[in-house]
Amino acid sequence: QVQLVESGGGLVQAGDSLRLSCAASGRTSSTYAMAWFRQAPGKEREFVARIRWTDSSTLYADSVKGRFTISGDNEKNTVYLQMNSLKPEDAAVYYCAARTIGSSGAAGSSESYAYWGQGTQVTVSS
Secondary structure (H helix, E strand, O other), X not given: OEEEEEEOOEEEEOOOOEEEEEEEEEOHHHEEEEEEEEEOOOOOOEEEEEEEOOOOOEEEOOOOOOOXXXXXXXXXXXXXXXXXXXXXXXXXXXXXXXXXXXXXXXOOOHHHOOEEOOOEEEEEEO
């Protein structure tokens, strides 16, 4: 099992920055990628960004490309999401997810990730 704990959410104004953290514990050696998803009220959960531990390659949703940066610290088993130039439409609960070695599916699909955190709320006022 892998446990994921997100932190760093809060209330900011449009244009501000925020950094989210996700600390992983447990059988982290079974994972090879971690991602951030978000879910706004009344909407489906959507992919935000992913990082692979093997080569540190990243992938972003078009809606956040150029504004958000995902990074990871392998030694600390922690993934970060630096969010700049926040917009009201970025407001959502942000979830951290981990993908296990041998899993199948698209990087942007929530079904590809076996472990999830509880989420952290990001609110952006206009």
